[in-house]
Amino acid sequence: MEPTLEPLLFADRPHWADVIPQAQYEDGDPVAPIFYTEEYKDATDYFRGIVKIGEQSQRVLELTESIIRQNPAHYTAWQYRYETLLAINAPLDVELRLMDELAIKFMKTYQVWHHRQLLVVLTRKPQAELAFITRALSGEDQKNYHTWSYRQWLLSYFNDEEELWSGELDFVDEMLTRDVRNNSAWHHRFFVVWASGVREGEEDRERIVRRELIYVKQNISFAPNNFAAWNYLRGMLTHLKMPFSTVIDFVKLYTVPFDPSRTDIVDLENPPPSKQAHLPCVHAIEFLADIHEREGGQSGIEQAVELWRQLVKEDTMRKP
Amino acid sequence: MESPTTASIRFAPSPIDGLPTTTSYMQAETEEVLLKHVAPSAPGSSPPTLDKRAHMQYLIRNLIQGFPSRYISQDASQPWLLFWTLQSFSILQVGLDPGNKERTIKKVLSLQHPDGGFGGGPGQSAHLLPTYAAVCTLAIAGRPGPDGGWDQIDRKKMYNFFMSLKQKDGSFLVAKHAEVDVRGIYCLLVTATLLDMLTPELVAGTAEFIASCQTYEGGFSSSSQPYFSVSQTQTPSPSPSPSPSLLLPFPRPSLGEAHGGYTFCSLASWVALRPMFPHIFKEQRPSIDTPNLLRWLTHMQGNAIEVGGFRGRTNKLVDGCYSWWCGGCFPLLEALDVCANDNVVVVVGGGGHGQPNYPPTGETAAAGEEGEAQEEVWDDVDDALYSRIALQEYILYAGQHPAGGLRDKPPKNPDAYHTLYCLSGLSSAQHHVKPSEYRRAEILKCWKPSTRTDNTNNNNNNNEDDDGHVDDDIRKDVFSYMLCWTEDESGSDILGGSVNRLNATHPVTNLTMSHTEAIMSHFYGQTLPNNQSHF
Numbered sequence: 001m002e003p004t005l006e007p008l009l010f011a012d013r014p015h016w017a018d019v020i021p022q023a024q025y026e027d028g029d030p031v032a033p034i035f036y037t038e039e040y041k042d043a044t045d046y047f048r049g050i051v052k053i054g055e056q057s058q059r060v061l062e063l064t065e066s067i068i069r070q071n072p073a074h075y076t077a078w079q080y081r082y083e084t085l086l087a088i089n090a091p092l093d094v095e096l097r098l099m100d101e102l103a104i105k106f107m108k109t110y111q112v113w114h115h116r117q118l119l120v121v122l123t124r125k126p127q128a129e130l131a132f133i134t135r136a137l138s139g140e141d142q143k144n145y146h147t148w149s150y151r152q153w154l155l156s157y158f159n160d161e162e163e164l165w166s167g168e169l170d171f172v173d174e175m176l177t178r179d180v181r182n183n184s185a186w187h188h189r190f191f192v193v194w195a196s197g198v199r200e201g202e203e204d205r206e207r208i209v210r211r212e213l214i215y216v217k218q219n220i221s222f223a224p225n226n227f228a229a230w231n232y233l234r235g236m237l238t239h240l241k242m243p244f245s246t247v248i249d250f251v252k253l254y255t256v257p258f259d260p261s262r263t264d265i266v267d268l269e270n271p272p273p274s275k276q277a278h279l280p281c282v283h284a285i286e287f288l289a290d291i292h293e294r295e296g297g298q299s300g301i302e303q304a305v306e307l308w309r310q311l312v313k314e315d316t317m318r319k320p
Numbered sequence: 321m322e323s324p325t326t327a328s329i330r331f332a333p334s335p336i337d338g339l340p341t342t343t344s345y346m347q348a349e350t351e352e353v354l355l356k357h358v359a360p361s362a363p364g365s366s367p368p369t370l371d372k373r374a375h376m377q378y379l380i381r382n383l384i385q386g387f388p389s390r391y392i393s394q395d396a397s398q399p400w401l402l403f404w405t406l407q408s409f410s411i412l413q414v415g416l417d418p419g420n421k422e423r424t425i426k427k428v429l430s431l432q433h434p435d436g437g438f439g440g441g442p443g444q445s446a447h448l449l450p451t452y453a454a455v456c457t458l459a460i461a462g463r464p465g466p467d468g469g470w471d472q473i474d475r476k477k478m479y480n481f482f483m484s485l486k487q488k489d490g491s492f493l494v495a496k497h498a499e500v501d502v503r504g505i506y507c508l509l510v511t512a513t514l515l516d517m518l519t520p521e522l523v524a525g526t527a528e529f530i531a532s533c534q535t536y537e538g539g540f541s542s543s544s545q546p547y548f549s550v551s552q553t554q555t556p557s558p559s560p561s562p563s564p565s566l567l568l569p570f571p572r573p574s575l576g577e578a579h580g581g582y583t584f585c586s587l588a589s590w591v592a593l594r595p596m597f598p599h600i601f602k603e604q605r606p607s608i609d610t611p612n613l614l615r616w617l618t619h620m621q622g623n624a625i626e627v628g629g630f631r632g633r634t635n636k637l638v639d640g641c642y643s644w645w646c647g648g649c650f651p652l653l654e655a656l657d658v659c660a661n662d663n664v665v666v667v668v669g670g671g672g673h674g675q676p677n678y679p680p681t682g683e684t685a686a687a688g689e690e691g692e693a694q695e696e697v698w699d700d701v702d703d704a705l706y707s708r709i710a711l712q713e714y715i716l717y718a719g720q721h722p723a724g725g726l727r728d729k730p731p732k733n734p735d736a737y738h739t740l741y742c743l744s745g746l747s748s749a750q751h752h753v754k755p756s757e758y759r760r761a762e763i764l765k766c767w768k769p770s771t772r773t774d775n776t777n778n779n780n781n782n783n784e785d786d787d788g789h790v791d792d793d794i795r796k797d798v799f800s801y802m803l804c805w806t807e808d809e810s811g812s813d814i815l816g817g818s819v820n821r822l823n824a825t826h827p828v829t830n831l832t833m834s835h836t837e838a839i840m841s842h843f844y845g846q847t848l849p850n851n852q853s854h855f
Contacts, residue, residue: 034386035387071396076444143633180341235535
């Protein structure tokens with residue numbers, strides 16, 4: 001925490017008396033002004049004063065932290081802070097601990113994540129960083145774009161199988177168990193399994209394909225009206241250049257109303273929809289239409305058109 | 321008239337399949353709110369009105385009196401506050417008075433960095449995003465000549481600033497020590513296009529980078545990451561950036577999932593770059609998967625209970641700003657048909673039902689094969705692929721704040737950003753704007769061969785004898801493709817009638833056509849032929 005004995009304004013702090021604050025506009029009446037708080041105006045006036053003389057010192061860290069806490073999107077304050085950290089050889093681990101607080105507090109800001117990235121490139125301790133990201137994504141915002149893409153950057157930049165990659169599938173599974181509709185987690189799974197080349201221990205591709213088909217089908221069966229899971233299935237088939245018709249038996253189960261006379265069987269290849277599923281499922285109808293269209297010929301097209309007609313009834317927004 | 325049963329089916333909540341999660345709770349909560357904002361189905365209910373007067377007052381208050389202190393969060397985005405406000409005026413068919421134009425020019429020029437580019441405020445570092453916003457604000461409020469803003473832009477320094485941000489994979493940092501993402505690329509390319517600064521050197525590798533950001537869902541992500549070689553990672557180098565030999569073309573995974581904002585930036589960048597393709601690619605051109613992009617975009621439009629608004633990612637909530645980021649992609653897709661010298665093929669299904677005909681192999685139509693048998697012009701691509709009327713309903717019924725200004729969704733407050741992107745999206749849904757080969761031919765007839773006026777890097781293009789010609793061909797293509805967008809009046813469809821009519825906006829720049837034409841004619845030293853369908 002910041003020491004609270006300091007006066008609020010830099011203008012009132014004795015050890016800042018030598019800096020000449022710089023007003024933002026020479027013209028006192030700019031168009032579209034922002035009504036700054038006194039505290040923000042004070043800090044940014046002193047920041048402009050510091051930038052003007054090019055000072056890089058410990059107190060610059062104090063000043064830029066104050067600005068960042070009031071406006072975490074002030075990219076110039078971040079940039080100047082980074083250069084100052086390097087210039088005065090500041091301990092980067094200390095900086096990272098401060099960032100632990102700020103990243104959670106200002107999670108939706110680009111700069112809090114990028115600043116971490118700059119630091120981790122220098123400290124080269126990605127494992128602790130991965131643990132921090134896991135913590136951040138376990139909070140309220142489980143789809144934070146910056147956090148997920150930062151995790152993906154970390155994995156690919158350091159590219160360490162044992163320390164970093166080995167736990168990723170378990171992590172995804174944990175996130176999807178919490179919320180099977182979290183598309184950020186589905187994208188991460190695609191990143192790990194398909195988009196990043198063949199990882200260690202995954203060389204047997206037939207086994208991986210089987211594993212992923214079972215995984216995605218099972219998740220679709222729990223909650224069939226989940227666009228994210230269907231996209232994963234389409235994405236992996238396309239990536240592997242496997243025809244969509246590979247999964248036709250599975251897809252068909254979801255294109256018809258629920259069958260109450262159904263007996264419960266465990267079928268990993270073609271898991272049936274859960275009893276509470278809302279059927280028929282539009283994503284399945286679209287999928288089946290695409291299968292028929294790709295199969296081509298008069299009967300294929302006719303079947304596809306028939307399914308598109310059905311889609312119009314089920315999905316009033318998209319008109320084939 | 322609608323029977324209650326049809327209405328209840330039509331406004332059915334999203335299925336939860338007996339498995340509620342955080343996503344479905346938030347979705348249900350939003351649907352409950354939005355259901356109060358769906359179009360009234362009672363017979364004789366009046367059509368929705370765009371409350372232009374309230375929105376004008378909201379914008380004028382921001383411009384003249386200023387922004388309340390919560391906008392401290394936008395202190396590093398001051399040119400954006402100006403652009404969002406002024407472009408909203410332009411779309412609302414309102415021009416700025418000379419006094420406020422002067423004040424705007426003066427403020428924007430105070431943001432120019434001594435080393436090139438514009439910053440988010442006076443004394444702030446140059447950054448690609450405020451550079452776009454500053455230049456577009458000058459396109460609206462500025463003019464040539466002393467104190468007009470245009471001729472005070474230091475293009476030589478700006479070009480050097482751009483080149484200083486360039487990465488080996490064709491991407492750009494958004495600022496020194498800052499992140500890479502496709503927003504920065506969009507801002508850079510639009511700025512360079514408007515100011516006659518596009519060169520093969522500047523955009524080398526950029527199209528490939530954009531293509532690498534497309535995800536398996538079809539939309540685009542913020543960025544992508546090339547891998548280091550394995551041997552390099554086993555003995556970590558102290559150097560923070562990889563040497564070029566370690567960049568691999570594959571794998572280059574996208575960082576982050578498909579997202580509306582990044583998709584607009586990527587697609588608009590792609591469209592802006594395409595006139596360069598014949599000049600920079602000899603054989604193999606990078607390609608994007610257009611059918612998959614189309615599929616993803618159409619699925620971003622919400623259902624009836626979501627009043628037809630767009631969401632920005634799979635399983636996220638609808639938000640008024642995606643009216644532009646997603647809705648605005650449809651006219652851009654039309655441009656992929658018109659550039660005749662490109663091999664991107666858009667395929668239509670048979671029987672005139674307008675369903676995209678996905679290639680049977682699962683390969684993309686744009687994979688670089690000729691595929692001529694499948695090639696057809698896609699008529700009314702936007703009409704067929706998203707509901708323009710439903711999007712207008714979202715903005716008019718849910719996007720307007722009763723006290724003026726537009727917003728994400730009810731019951732949120734309006735802000736400057738959502739006001740512009742709701743209005744831009746509404747404008748795009750009202751008008752059918754598309755590139756015209758006829759208009760391009762007219763522009764080319766009037767083209768005066770010339771070389772660049774004063775900026776950039778002609779010295780750097782040192783291995784061509786006929787620099788001037790190469791340069792002139794590129795500039796001619798960039799200029800004519802960017803300015804050949806025309807409005808097809810017969811295609812406009814304005815919910816609520818002509819009182820709700822907005823100006824059309826350029827699908828790439830998000831400036832009006834007149835503003836885009838004026839600033840480009842100035843910097844390219846050209847005079848444009850009269851435009852029949854001027855917007």
